[in-house]
Each structure stands twice: as structure tokens, then as C-alpha cells.
Amino acid sequence: MRDEGVKWALLLPAVGWILTFTVYPLVFSLLLSFQNWNLTSPPTWAGLANYVRAVQDPRTHNALRVTGLFVGATVAAELLLGFALALLFHRPMRGIRLLRAVVVAPLFTSPIALAFLGMMLFHEEDGPIAHLVRAVGAGKVHWLSDPTTALGSVVLLDIWQWTPFAFLVFLAGLAGVPQEPIEAAIVDGAGRWALFRHVLLPLLTPVIVTALLFKLIYSVKVFDLAFGLTGGGPGISTEVLALYIHRQGLEFFNLGYASSLSYIFLVLVSLTCIGLVLRVRHLYERL
């Protein structure tokens, strides 16, 4: 009985932490999403009005579309590039540790600092990329002033920063691949492509899906890059959902509406992630 008491006493700080900083904000913001509150006057009950507004709001539609495009482009590019780099660096060669460190370095850059760096890199008149493009005789690229290329610029910066994450995960995955099936396939006369396609890829699938899951969660939350580099513009062409929620909640103090948007966001992300987690579990069970 005393042991039980000690056990619960030791758990208490963690339980308190979770209740205070996870459960309470979740419940509070859920209630808030059914209210109108701008902090200056008492909250009023709004029923489903905030959710109806979110469904009808063209800026929400735009933010979802922009977020979807951003997530699709960055996740696909980063996983492919990360995988290619991992294959390249998963072999003994001179200076491999230094090379790996260099590849991983962008991961440690603060996204907001990266956004400001991006402003200089993509400066259309005097940026280093503009000078390079001019030097090879090509025309101007409107990195930040054209709605399409502006989103492309945000995507490029994210790829530069987050490809090393996929690289690290895949490198660890490659290091953990058992050698027996590979050696057996080589003995059976499998070529490089067949070895990759039929042996290595199935063995790495759980790692790939895990990397996909984590990157998806990171990408969908993107805020700093769009905020710092383009401010969501030109127009609303790079206004991702997190940026729009930030504006509604912390710039305009529409806390009820911001909460309803956050919940829509949470549900969409959760459904996607649950699907992926189930897939990962299934894959690991098969191994």
C-alpha cells in the first residue's frame, strides 16, 4: 500500500504537468472555439458560428490550399533527396564524418534566421542568386514578387533546412538493415536495381513511413519561414494555415475564431497522422 502511494506521489508532478499544460489548454480552447472573445469584453456563446465561418471563409480555403501545396512539395522533395544523400553517404570513404556534418548543418539553423537569410538570397535586384542568374545571361526571376515563385522560394528554403532530417533518419535506417537478405540476394545474382527495389526498399519501408510521419507533422505546422520571408504574400499566396491562425488570434484577438481554425487544423492533421501511425504499426508487425 505504501509502495502504491509512493508510486502515485512520484507520478504526480508529471500528471500535474500534463493536466496543466496539455489537457487544460485543449479543453479551454475547445470551449473557446464555440465562443466569441476578443479579451476586451466577456466571452459570448457563438454555438457553431465560428466553424461555419471557417468553412465559408475564402482565406481559410486559401490557407488550406497553400499549406497542402507546401506540405506536398516539401515532404516529397525532402524524403527523396534525403534518401539519395543517405545512399550516397552510407559507404566508407575519406572524410565521411565531416561530409555528414556538413550535410546536417542546415538543420541547426533557426527558421526565422533562415527566413531573413532567404530575403537576402532571393533579393531580386541585388541578391547573390540574382547576380548568378545575370552572370549566365538569364532573365530576372521574380522570387518573392510573383505569387507562384514566392511559394516556391519558401519551399526551397524548407527543403534546404529539412532534407538533413530525412537524411539522418534514412542513414540510421540503412545502418540497421540486416546484411543477410542483401548477401543472399547478391548470391542469387540480383542486380543493383533489383537489390534496391526488392530487398532494400521493403526493409526500409517502416523507416520511410516513420520519416514521412514526422516530416508531415513538421511541415504542416510551418509558420516561421512564411512569416519571415514573405509575410504571407504577395497577396495571400503564401499565407499558410498557421500564419492565418496567428493573425486571427494574436493580431486581431479573434480568439474564438482562431480556436475553431486550430481545431479544424488539429482534426485534419490527426486523421492523416493516425492513418500513417496505423500503417507504421502494421509494417513493424510484419517485420
Place this chain on the structure above:
Amino acid sequence: MKVVRWGVLGMVLLSVVGVAFAAARPFAGRTVTLGVFAGGTRGAISGPFYYFRSAWEQRTGAKLNIVEIPFDQLPTKIKTDLITRAGRFDGFVPCATIYGDLVTNNWIVPVDPWIRDPRFPRWDPNDMGPPIRQLYRWGGRQYGANYDADAWVLYGRRDLLNDPKEKAAFRAKYGYELRLPQTIKELLDVSEFFNNRDWNGDGRADFGIVLPLKVSAQGFFFYLAFAAPYVVVPGPTVDEYHNVFFFNPRTMEPLINSPGHVKALEDYIRLTKNGPRAQLGWDLVESWDPFLKGNAALTYSPGDIGSLAKNPDRSRIKGKLTAGPMPASTEYYDRRTGRWVQRLNRVGNLLGCSWHGLISSLSRNKETIYHLFAYMAERSRLFQITTFGWGGVDPGKIYDFPPEVSNGQGTGSIQAYLQQGFDRQDALDWLRAYWQNYYQMDAWQEYLRIPGAPEMINSLDLHISQALVGRETPKQALDAVAREWTEIVNKLGREKLRRAYQESIGYGRPAPRYRPR
């Protein structure tokens, strides 16, 4: 006996000195915290507070704690402090766009009772130009002590505009004399004339005009300054049809999609095409550089260009700068008659932040923080700050203007500017532009500072940006803004906002210094 007498006399003297010393340091032991725009220790707005901190501390005995807050976090930090009643700040120096929230929620206190109180440094609200004086007030009460006076004025290259070859070519092409544009038509022509050709001989095409049009920055100010003369109808009083720009003050119906605004946005889009496309992604400071480096013929902006032009680290145009008030329109839309009026309309503006100190109603040291603001507002000190060139405080007080730029009315001297490194003609042109903006226009565009203003401005900002990149037509963009503004008005309470708007613009009162022609 003699010893006792001297002893008593000594004690009396010590007491008198002690009392005098205490009176000279009236806030000894107090500490005040100021929330201010993060310009650094030698930068805009916050810099002068650091510069004079120790002198003020010695004079009052109080301690000044300066908290720098980045521009985009400033309204949130201040409002959160007030809403949660944390009371961390005794006073703050915010962008005036949040005035509406601060006043209507009683979060700041008026300073009228202290202005003539001999315990505090003397400053005079009437030193400010008439429209700026109105900006520091609300509902007939004074809330701010004199500090900054922001407005947008037009800058040009004096050498280029006076070049005989350029003048001849311009006359041949447009049929009239080249000069710093005084009308919108001239602005469009001159910017077009100088755009996309290498007039400075550096081997690269130069620009007619440069503007910062990045969304979620300060780009919206540039549309507002441009649109003012199309929309504001001068008149003797502030009423439903005269001296208003944003809303009909009687009904709170948005005017933002009125014919005047639509025509203004159409012409504004034409103007922005006379500069680099890259400016659609430029912030304020990025847009200054091409002009200061000598790659642009024109720009319009707040006062910073005038003071930066003298700095060799930033500028290659010292001695080549000229300036004037924002160009007039040759027509404006009269809503009362529903017709366009073909007449020159010169409308001044109060755009920017016009940073100035406000006192938190939660402060326990209201008199101490007021003393700080009054100390900074003292005539000699504030004039010195204005002439620094790095303090971010723009000219707007009667003593900022030398007589030669102000029809003899200004009480300032050009010498102080020259001592700070200004070129004489640059400074005179710059100061004259500000003088004309504050004292000589037909009317002034009011400053939107009602509750909900940040959300309204954001809506305007992004729809203008959508129109600039061609994703919405000017009419579609402004109709969308009007719709969104109406939603905000309904959400926050039409009656509450109507009252706030009327108080903020001085509805029903005489317009500032109306000068009928």
C-alpha cells in the same frame, strides 16, 4: 555658545539643502518601465530614450527601465499587458494605430492635468502642426506628449530633375516642364520617364520610382497617401461628406470602395509599374536603399529618407535630394453630389506611427512616467532629437521649421541641422515638404485608430497586394475590403465604433486650419 549657534545653523543649512535636493530629485527611489519600439540604443524611437536616460535619472532620482519590443509584437505585448492587468509597463511608445483600443478601454490616462503643473518640464501641445495635434488627442482630451510626427512626403533627385538634357527630353515627350511632381499626373509621367533606362551610367537600368509593397509590412500606408486627394473633400467642418477618408461617420458605411478609391487604386497600380517588380516583396527599409544608392528617381516615404540622405554609409545622394508634399489630384469624387469634381485637391497625410509616449492606467508611477515624457517633449531637447537624424523623430513642431521654409512662421534654425551633417539645400527642401504637409494643405487624411483598425488595415493591405499582382481587379479588391470592414464593424458593435470614429476624427468640429481658396 558659539559652537551651539554654529551647530544649529549648520543643521538648518543641511536641512534646507536636503529639502532642495529632494525637491530637485522628486521621484527618488521610483522605477518606471517603458515599452518602446525596438530601434536599439542608437536607433529610431528607442534610441533617444537611452541617450537621455542618465540625465533624466539624475534630475528625478528615478530609474528608467527600457523594454524594447519589435514592431510586429508591439500591439500584442501592450494589449496583453493591459488585458491581463499585469501592469508591467508604466508607459509605452506605441504606433498610434492602437489608439482606439487604448482609449475606448480606458487603458491610458489623459495628461491634461499635468501639462501646466510647474512640477513637470514645460512643453506646448500647440507646437505641433494642427492635424498632428489632433492625432495626439481623443474626444477633446490630450493623451500624448509631443514626440514624433510621421507623414509621407515625395522625394526626388534634384540633380536629375534639373538636368538640362533630361528637361529637354521630358518636354519633348510630355509637352510640359520637368520638375518634382506636384500632381498625380506628373508623378505618373515623371516616374515613367525615368523608369527602365540607365540614367546614372552604371550599366544597369534604373527605376522611376521605388516603393515597399510587401504584404503584412507597411505597404498599405503607400496606397493611403496616394489615394487621399481622390477621396478627401475639403470643407470647413468634419462631417459626413467633408474631411473623411475611411468611413461615413454618420453610418459607419465603409468608403473604401467608393469611386474615388477605385480610381485611386487603378492609378496606383499604374504607378507601381514604373518601378521594379521586385518591390512587391520589399519592406520599407529595402525600398529606401535603391533611392539612397542613386538608382531611383523618385520615392515617397516618411521622414527617414531626409535624415538618411546625409549619412555616407547609406547614401550616395547627399546634396542631390529634393522633396515636396504628396502630389495633388486634378479631380476628386464628391459623394454628396455623386460627381467627379475637376479641381486640384491637395490633401496632407498623417501616415506612419507618429510614435509618442502614453501612460498606462495600471501604472503606480503615473507622475514619474509623465515627467519622462514631458522631459523628452521639452522644446530644446525634442528639437535636438529631431535633428539627430537617427532618432526616428520626424519634423512636425513649429520650432522644427526655419523661417525660410515656412513663410517666416517657423521658429527653428537651419544651423542645428547643418551641425548634424545635413546638406543645406537637402534639409531646406525636406523641411519645406513637411511644413507644407502639416500647415498648407486643403485638407488632411484622417488617421484610422478605432478599435479593430489593425484587422481592417490587414484586410486592405492584402487585397491591395492581390490587386497589385493581378489576382483581383481594383474594384473586386476594394469591394472585398468593404465587405470585410462591414463584418468587423458589425462584430465589434456599429454604435460603439461609430462613437469612437466620430471622437477620433473630431466629427462636427471645424477641420484643422481650413483654408478656402
